[in-house]
Ligand SMILES: NC(=O)C1=CN([C@@H]2O[C@H](COP(=O)(O)OP(=O)(O)OC[C@H]3O[C@@H](n4cnc5c(N)ncnc54)[C@H](O)[C@@H]3O)[C@@H](O)[C@H]2O)C=CC1
């Protein structure tokens with residue numbers, strides 16, 4: 001099932017032409033506009049439902065606010081720190097990247113900087129271009145036998161390790177997620193940062209930029225390093241604190257730095273770039289023909305595959321959507337939304353709820369809790385949230401509204417009763433609670449039970465529904481059918497529940513919604529109508 005439809009995509013940076021070609025071949029209109037100003041982007045983004053960027057386009061909350069039709073932001077590359085992912089998520093916009101397309105290129109540039117640092121290649125080149133022949137000044141040191149500390153042992157860190165080991169470097173590292181026994185298989189011994197800093201001749205960082213990695217190398221960590229340590233940052237500006245690096249270079253505590261990335265790009269302050277022991281590139285890690293071809297192709301194919309309902313690959317903020325691509329997820333999403341709508345309708349006149357408990361019953365729904373939970377919340381929050389709820393944003397909207405959502409599964413393959421697949425949703429707050437139980441019969445979602453009253457016939461959850469509760473009496477249906485007919489609406493079918501505490505729930509399928517529920521409400525204890 002395709003979660004969105006996309007007709008017009010803006011590519012706002014230099015992305016390989018294959019990206020545009022693939023998108024166009026699949027019926028998407030593509031506009032390419034490079035070097036747009038922020039105001040130009042704000043002015044034009046409303047006309048697009050997709051945006052493809054690299055690292056230079058800052059997709060801020062302000063831009064996302066203006067992007068009223070945007071459904072996807074595709075990052076032809078790895079880092080999504082130039083995209084306000086939280087703001088996109090709240091608006092229900094999918095953010096997608098192509099994290100492996102430029103791994104090799106970024107790793108190779110890192111190695112180039114490490115080698116250049118050891119032999120002063122860029123400085124020697126500049127010197128010769130200035131007509132000098134200075135063999136003494138550029139005395140270097142071998143990498144062979146030196147210790148390289150790799151902070152961040154993900155895709156790029158691993159490739160850097162393999163390449164630098166071929167130079168005879170000993171590789172050590174740190175990563176809070178990659179298990180030490182895994183990195184050990186590619187020759188990287190892990191240790192704490194406190195143990196790592198004093199051991200390294202060279203340090204290279206390969207983490208994302210986030211609060212925990214900002215300033216990872218700072219005054220205090222430089223102080224723990226060997227005097228003259230050389231550092232490389234091919235990941236993100238700010239992981240090595242720039243003022244601390246400059247201080248360390250000036251004091252000689254740092255013997256050289258290779259920088260591909262900067263806090264501000266291009267930098268406003270050129271002090272680091274101009275330092276004689278700094279070699280630098282204008283964010284070239286991914287700038288190879290091969291990396292750009294891969295990233296351009298990958299982002300286009302990922303978008304097309306998503307639109308064709310084949311798969312969701314590379315989404316960084318829409319994990320629950322990945323499960324919408326299985327063959328029968330559609331009907332369970334419909335059921336979840338419909339149960340949410342039923343409960344929203346039944347609880348509308350009551351006090352606001354703060355807890356939602358979704359329990360799936362049955363082995364088949366064991367892994368569907370997240371999907372069904374989100375679908376239920378889409379139904380529950382429909383029209384009440386400022387941002388239109390969808391499977392991408394609904395949990396963050398619920399959190400914003402102070403609603404706690406919990407999911408659970410009960411399954412025991414030995415128990416016949418639990419063999420069928422059922423979804424139970426209960427909303428509650430301060431003693432008030434409403435509960436709906438549903439399932440899927442054939443392809444259709446059905447309501448089985450409402451507030452403890454099981455329906456004698458499953459209620460099809462589609463079309464215009466009138467739900468009401470009244471003391472058990474054979475007169476209820478004829479009376480309400482009369483009111484519905486008097487309003488010029490056809491009562492197409494009905495279902496009644498078993499009685500509980502003397503009351504019964506009824507559901508009437510109507511040809512159209514009633515203009516006014518007043519005359520129904522006068523005859524019953526409570527009544528509500530909804531459209532599924
Ligand atoms: N200069 C350039 O043009 C390019 C830069 N990059 C950047 O390189 C970085 C790494 O990319 P990948 O290796 O593909 O990412 P990855 O996600 O494969 O690896 C990142 C690793 O950092 C680790 N990590 C997270 N927090 C950490 C911490 N506090 N200390 C140590 N490790 C930590 C993670 O566990 C993960 O293993 C990203 O920032 C990316 O944006 C990527 C491609 C090109």
Ligand SMILES: O=C(O)C(=O)COP(=O)(O)O
Nearest residue numbers: 054055056077078079286
């Ligand atoms: O993929 C990444 O994280 C990069 O930093 C590459 O950025 P770019 O696509 O060259 O602007």
